[in-house]
Amino acid sequence: MLRFSRSCSRLLVSKRLTSQLRCVSQTAFLRKPSGNIDRLSGVPGREDIGFLKSSSVSMSPNFGPFDHSQAVAGATESRDIMNLWSLLEACLHSGYMERAYSILKSLYALKSHRTYFIDDYNKFLMKYAETLHDIKDLDKKLFHDIQETFPACEYNDKTLAILIHHALKLSSSTEAKLEHCKTYFKMAVSGQRSILSNVDILTVPNYKTLACDLKLVSINELPAAVRPLIESGNIVTGEVLPSKQPSETNAKALTPGEVALDRNIEPLDKDAKELLAVDTIGMKVVRHTLLGLSFSEDQKKQIASFNFDTSSNLLNFDQGKENINFFEMFCNLKSEEERRSFESALDEFNQDRQHQLENRATDAAKERWRHDFEEAKSRGDLSIQKKLNIKLWEWFNLMLPLVKEEVRRCAAVANNTTQEASLSPQEKKQNKARQEYGPYLTLVDPEKMCVITILEILKLNSTGGIIEGMRTARAVISVGKAIEMEFRAELLLKSESHVFKDVNKKSHEFKLMVQRARATFRSIKIEESKVLWPQEARAKIGSILISMLIHIAKVKVEGVDPVTNEVIKGEAPAFSHGYQYHNGSKLGVLKIHRSLIHQLNGERLVAAVQPQLLPMLVKPRAWNSWNSGGYYYTQSTLIRSKDSPEQVAYLKAVSDAGAIDNVYRGLNVLGETPWTVNRRMFNVMSQVWNSGKPFLDIPGIQDKLTLTPQPPRDADPSIHREWKLKNKELANEFSGNRSARCDANYKLEIARAFLGEKFYFPHNLDFRGRAYPLSPHFNHLGNDMSRGLMIFWHGKRLGTSGLRWLKVHLSNLFGFDKAPLEDRVSFAESHIDDIRDSAEHPLDGKGWWKEADKPWQALATCMELNEALKMSNPGDFVSHQPVHQDGTCNGLQHYAALGGDIEGATQVNLVPSDRPQDVYSHVAKLVIARLEKAAANGDETAALLKDKIKRKVVKQTVMTNVYGVTYIGATHQIDKQLSTLFNDHKRSYELSKYLTKHVFASVRELFEGAHLIQDWLGECAKRISKSIRLDVDEKTLKNGNKPDFMSSVIWTTPLGLPIVQPYRESGKRQVATNLQTVFISDPFAINPINARRQKAGFPPNFIHSLDASHMLLSASECGERGLDFAAVHDSYWTHACDVDTMNVVLREQFIKLHEVDLIERLKDEFDERYKNYLQILKIDKKSEVATKVTDLKKKLSQKLGRPFTLADEIYMEKKRIQLLNSEDASEQAEGANMVTTVSLVAEAGDISNLEKSSDASCLVVLAPLTLPQIPPKGDFDVRELEKSKYFFS
Amino acid sequence: MAIRVQSLRDLAKIQHYYGFRYLLNPSVHEKIFDKLDLPQTYQDTTKLKVLDLYPGPGQQSAIFNNRFKPSQHVLMDARPDFVKHLRELSSTPNDSFQLYCKDPYEWQSYTELIDIEKRLLPSKKNLDSIHNEFLVLANLTGMIGEGLFMQWLACIGNRNWLHRFGRVKMLIWVLESTAMKILATPGGQLRSKCSVVADTFTDTKLIATMENKNLHKFGRSVLDAHKPVIFSENDTWMPTGKAISLLEVNPSSHNIDLDNFDYVTKHLLILRSTPLCEAFESLGHGGRDYFTTVIKDKKFLQKCPKELTSSEFLMITNAFVNWPFKPDIYMDFIDVFQDND
């Protein structure tokens, strides 16, 4: 028997993924390491922060290249596998064992998948076993399958774990158990320990039986996570043992005092008991701990009466109700020690709440509807304008039977219990479709599916540019996805309770152990759930559910009869499926009836926010692998690259090699910063919000969109056209306002729910490595408003320096940020009265804060300052306000550092100086100079504009210029500034266009070095994206000399994160659903790259990957030094008193980052990665090389008896390289003697002077890919910035 | 004095044809004019004013002018190479033959020609018959041609632009593919909104078309009914690979609200092969219920949109207009593509 070993299931999964991405390619020979990368190690002794290790891994990956050959041979197969997996999973959980078995057979048939097949079989076996009553049957089944049906498949330790689990479950006598288990343990592939490591299969009682009762294994052999549970011996009985020192890791979590409290809990519990009798033991301890702290009588009462039952006390989405204010309690505690015990008690409570939160969201929404409905019923309220929730409850009740019926039919089809013969052709077709989507539809409770459908649809209102509705395609996918997420969460929960069943959580310490064991279990389980439902399946079940909703959801409507002019009342479907045209292409839309829209505008929909999109109540799961971190019950990936399997593959390889631990470290620091809501700010905003009037960036309530009156029918077509444009503009503005208000609503409601709470933001990365919080509606990256709503949970004493920084911060928020720090301090000091007025009378005072650039944050800072200044010693004030340090044009800072460009470095404050440099003013000056010169030459436009140029006009363009803004984009930005000066729309646009040219030219002039690098990066990207790999697939070359280009730009960030630009052609296909066909992209398809986007995106993406690295480095260092740290890309936040420390850190890290010549390293990486790639060049036909190539082609063509194609050229070259790289000396010689078109061109050396563009006189040749020379580096030494006060300020 | 008619060979020397294709063979032109029998409409050609849009090399313009001697013949074109050529052509002492160098694509050009500069002042006629003093010639065989034709059709429906003067006959060269769409019959493969609109607001005939293998796609009925003049591709310049056809467009007298009609046909024809009773639902919330109540004919409800005649569409439009809960047809657009997850 061939045996293979796998020590734990994590590895299993990783292997499986590899198989999925693996490609049977012969590329290895092309990838002899050249040692180039070794050279990169640079200065000896310098520590590697990730790049070196990572780049060597990603340079010789264990998966194939991503192009057609993969797409055809590998990807279609891996797509099949993924589809089969998801179907297998669905069938297993729906209990369709026969179908599941036949899917297994299909999986078995896929040869490339063979080695990993046992994992699939195990899943089947696990479910199958549940239907049996005798362990012998299971035994029989397994050996029959392995010997007969799947002869090439070997069992593994997981299989044995399954057998053991069931043996324990099904055997009646201890002897039988013992015997079976003994046998199975003997069959172990890699030892007992390996079998025992399957904590997702063996339950805690299993472990106990094995270790304590049967004594088959010793406690030491158990997985670490379970060991304490068994050791404490407290499983089934639930009896509280005398507290032994809890083992290992959890020792710290409990102070002896708390344990003591645990035991004499009775007396104190008395008063609470009258109020609530439902505390679990664990919660009693929490309550007890809290009551033991030095709270005011009032707060003690609150705690005593607070319902610690998490299931009824999740988050407070109710406007009228006030949740308990943990934050205030926390702040009022005097001693550090008390605060610590408070926090640990709160954390424990929040563990449970987070668990509930992530799992009970849909139930909560449904209960709310029911509650409102019953309340209205009891009041006898049957008015026509029913409350929204009541309507939703009615729909829910109408929809449920339909869904149940459909589920029933699907089950019937799956179980073959339909009478096919008696069905109409249409029904037969329906049943056929049911066979496809049925398994997916029967997984989630119909009630939940109804709720999810309704919520998703309402949430999508007004998205996708549709005024009163949404795109169908988006709707069906969203619903499908939401169902899938629900399924995953349920699945996890179910299997968790399976493993932990019978575990009595009566003791407090024991509970902590269970919590810990659970966490381990979850990590394994989440990583394992790599299977995703195919888009097709999502769309299908989404459409089924939506069409049912359309069918039953009705609203009362009023209309005027055009004939009689009478008002008519009636009923109409609330949703309607139709189409709209855009530019001649159809778009499926799902419209929402106006009367419902109206109601939606008025009501809050917050319960609809998926919990996976909220901040977390507990510290996020720490990142430790590419797909493990963040929320507890939902899988998130380290990098948001949903449609780039390529990047995932690189990431996985690098992650498994442990090369990006620095990234994880930084990200975890960001996630561990606790926050809370700034209550005073929240109150001000609520007040503004409730007024319904527009205020700052919050638009007012708007009723409905009114279009301008239509021009007379016979008006000139141009007038009609203008009318249409005007309407579009109006609609645009309307929906913009609506979504802005909606967004503000979300933010405020989420903030309300988190008032007084301690929360965290789990982060992950975009494809360039920039960090973003996972909760999209409410986070510190949001607009001014959301930033103003948040403060650090922890407070720190200001001290002198902190007070000063707080003042600077205020000044910065006012836009007064280009002056020396002392001036900024005095700016704040000179406005002391304004600050007090703003803080104490934000809405009824002078409103000085509203003049700030960032008014909300300014107000928050005013309040903080005011409080501090009220104290006799402001330095003693405990501040929670984050203070920001921003880079001056961070992109340019990186460019200047890369180019060593002294002039540029000076401009962006890399060079120490007494006062900060203001790039924008400088550019403005340059532009004015240019315009004046032009005006002197008689250019009227220039003369007109030259007085209009202000710093503000050019600011955005200068800033975005580095990030590769296009000419058009910049023109729009400038037009936004200019259009306020000129009334004429067209005229101002003309002027903007003119001005943009000059601004671009000025920036280029000022940052010569930066632009040389930018150009170089752009050129590299262009050549790479137009290059051809030697072992391309035939299909790539099908259209003559215009092959599909498949190579994206790939690089490694200094932290070792591999970045793959995901810009590829879309590759979408039509998928039939119940409502319509939808056009969706296939995530497995590997399409030709989009060369233009690759080129345009690379320079800014590269810079972004650097600033991300800088941020993560600074984050982990700040974390190391005990700072609370947050960042918005190039704006770093911490407590006022810690700003000095942070400033040192971020300078150190910037220097650390740029000490190496990153550009040179990038070129070496490219040279290595794209070695042997070819590029297509056009050279002069008459040149010597060209004639040689033509002759060779002619000769070969005659030999072949057909034209010599590009594919032939490539094939030949491939052969040559293969020979050259051969181990065999004779083959090497043969390769050296071989003459190919490419070798001819390569011999000619530098042929750049021969390049021609005109078609007539040139010859298309293949040449080895060469990258341009790096522009010379200037003399600026990055170490200088250590002393630059204004580098970040 | 007669306008110069040149050989195809000479005219082909003009460097740019801007993607347009023109029939240049004089004898075919004569054949076409024979068939058109314009004098029947324009009995008094001394009162005839002609607006010639995109005349290009001006071959058709010259032949027309020589043959009918209209009182005024304005050639509107702004393309440099053609302008150069036309300027020569119109330099012959013939007052009626005037070049107007503006782009016929711009609505502005017409406003300037007629309302501002008052260079061309067509008379206003009632809707009883085809305008007998004003004729529009055009060549829309270029890239933007099809779109422009569709807009002109809408102008006929709205009675604006040149059609505010009455039922102005138009002779328009279009790509063969466009002609096929316009002339598609109920139930036919190519039946679409534009042919319904053309049926409703005009009486359009296929006058001439270029010989090619796709001819049969017009449908036997069209070919039989219109008996177009067939010419060879060698009679034309320049070869674009696309055949061209000449349409005679006679606006009909009607009193229909284009916007509603447009909405109804557009939406129904998306589901061109779906029975009406189902397709109605896509017209708005509760469409199926409403229309199946208003329209009693069960057989009619089983028909599908592509089979409907223009008068059937009209009937549905009327029902739509009377629908108390009808959707706002002016909200039927998408705004800028903005996507955020």
Next chain:
DNA sequence: CGGGTCGTTAACGATATAAGTCGTAGATAGCCA
């Protein structure tokens, strides 16, 4: 028993839709010495 024929169907690909694109690359012309 094999193979061939015919009919049916799924699967794929092509095409039309609406109706004021548009950005860009490449060619040409206008310029100077």
Next chain:
DNA sequence: GGTATATCTATAGACAATATCGTTAACGACCTT
């Protein structure tokens, strides 16, 4: 005559999606040798 510059034209592509229809491949029933 040659080259840097400005303007012009041609051209493709993104029809940022979907219904429908024609063609082809595949499959299976049936029949004949």
